Amino acid sequence: MDVSQYLEIFLDETDEHLQNLNTQILLLEQEPDNMDTINEIFRAAHSLKGMAGTMGYKRMQNLTHDMENVFSEVRNGNIKVKAEMIDVVFQCLDALEEYNTNIRESADEGTNDNEPLIKQLNDILNEGKGDTEEEPSGETEPAAQPASASGDKKWLEIKLGDTERTVIKEAIKQGKNVYGLTVSIQESCILKAARAFLVFKAIEEDGEVIVSDPPTQEIEDEKFGWDFSLVVVSDSPLDKVIAAAKNVSEIQDVLGDVLDPDSESDAPAKQEAAEKHEEGQTAPAPAAPAPAAPANTGKKTEEKKPVANKPVVNRTVRVDIEKLDTLMNLVSELIIAKNSLVSASAVSGTSSTAVNEQIEYLESVTTSLHESVMKVRMVPIESTVSKFPRMVRDLQKKLGKKMELYMSGEETELDRTVVDEIGDPLMHLLRNSADHGLESAEVRKERGKPEVGSIFLDAYQDGNNVVIEVRDDGNGIDTQAVRNKAIERGVITPEQAENMSEKDSIELLFNAGFSTAKVVSDVSGRGVGLDVVKSKIEALSGEVEVKSKLGEGSSWIIRLPLTLAIIQALMVDIGNEKYAISLGAIQTIEDIPPQNVKLVQAKEVIQLRDLVIPLIRLNEILDIESKKDPDENMVVVIVKKGDKLAGLVVDELIGQQEIVIKPLGKYVSKCKIISGATVLGDGEVALILDANTLI
């Protein structure tokens, strides 16, 4: 069967399951008795195994299978959750991740069998099973079927209701035979529900299936492991029934025996099995028939019934991001067309009230359409940040420091493309905080801080921006050390260092090849981090700001635009040319008389409410001849980058407009102060000024 077409879905879902497992196992570490978590882990591991099996990734399947076994025992209370076990499981997740990466790259899972891991899992399993009556299983297929507590005769576990009992008794009275059957399906089978159906059909040709475990409905939904049990009433001898079932392809084995309904309810072992099954019915696990368990867990599971039973209804559709891009482009075209219509009706003078009304209506529709399309592209940053708790946990072990990560605002949404890109910079910042920011436990104690360091990751929306803040209560940035290092590296001269403000010193950190860590560690300190962070964020039209107080901690504030394709902009006239300035960058617009312009160090500045703001004459920068009388009041657009301000002198303001950003392409990429172009309503092209590079 060709499964390559499902590869994309497989990879996506595997990512999701692995992420889910990571999160849940972290939870489990904190609350080892939480049945919800254990069930969820079991479910995810099981789906993962099923998917890997379907796709033919044997190694991945084996590893998940063993992992699933461990959790199955945990769920039954046979194994207690221990720190070592969590470590091993995390290693398994890493190994699975590796398989996934290999598959993504080459559609092949690689050749790493991860035998040590599998062995460790089996050790855990065997250790846990030492107490139970069961013998430790062999090396190759350890506890292949957790349900083998009552041997292979699983049909003995089937609990018969009164109705079934009556039917069976009736059948025996009529001289028919009653058999218990357990059918195992080959693990390579892809459509096991279909195989099960064929088995049912084959048996029903000369008999009748009275009851099955799991129930027929679940078998049809593939909610069973690699085997199922039946109670069959038939005229034919046992051999014939078994042969009929075995005839179905991909059936590994069929075991069966004559069933005596009367003896069933008496034997205590069976009683337990029966009770177990009752529990299975109330909380049907999506997995193999649950193994025999101490009776007391039965209650526990029952309490969780609503959770376990809740059908996982996914009311979402996976859409290729390219299709969304196309949709977005079309919406952009529509907005341009709408703008053209607006300016055309203004020019032609035909604008009656009716036309205006319709145009206004059109405007509101296109705006909502744009918003909806944008929303479709928005995903919560959760998908990116949810891997961090695990990372911090690992860092904690590696660095030997105690720390805790607190996250908030994971539901904050950003454009999909931004969310995908933001992971690495955030990871750098977190590692940075953990490695350089937080002090060791001893130092923290001396300073009167709690021994466990805190790192915070907060995300929230702020106007048209999304802010992500990484904070720690560590040492803060030692600006003196930064300056010394900078001098040593030849980035600045000692004289420069003397006049440097705290802020500028911190900025030095973003220099390429700069690292203040005295020891280069595995975690961070190669000095390639922060400049990469900065350039990556700026590539996303965002900015990074640092606040730090020595001894108290530092915070890194990342500001990102909500969307990259369509922005609100201020249109301005300079000479005969039109330019757009993103509204997000604009602080205020001022009307300044020419005599208010002062010179500081031969540079023009203006003073505005206690602030000295440098002036940038756009006509000079853009090589345009200004049409404005130099004695007239100047129109100054105050723009902001971080907390730096600058005043851009323009000729006239045209107004605010929604513009669609179009790339300028490779041929004109030399011009850094232009970040893109847009098509105006009249079909002309206007360039978008990048305020960030001007300051």
Add this chain to the structure above:
Amino acid sequence: MEELKVAGGSTQFIVIKLGDEQYGIDIKYIDNIVRMQHITRVPKVDSFLKGVINLRGEVIPVMSIRIKMGLEPDEETKSSRIIILKLGMNGLIGVIVDEVKEVVTLESDQIEKIAYDSKEERESFLCGVGKCAGGLISLLDLNAVILENI
């Protein structure tokens, strides 16, 4: 122009005029020919890049072959056209020409390779000369004209 030789057969060229001289552009690179329109100047770029235009919603850069080849700057007339070229992965680019004359089909024996020792600078932008009824056509080496200096 390797492809041209491999094909062995005929190649179609669009004949354009820059000043008094006729030039040929291989038709396979041509995406579109549009009338002269307003070009938005882009500051701080090479002088031969005249700016950008709007071609059905796409923003496309436009360059002047004349300036690139060291000829007199373009003079916009009624017959001026912008030829939109598609070259490999770099996207579309427009070039300004004085006039678009016709399409000619040249057999491979009608094309003569040009000698590279030529002193004249602009001949390094050529990849051959075509001979046909309309006279001599200098065949432009688009890779040299456009991709150089980017």
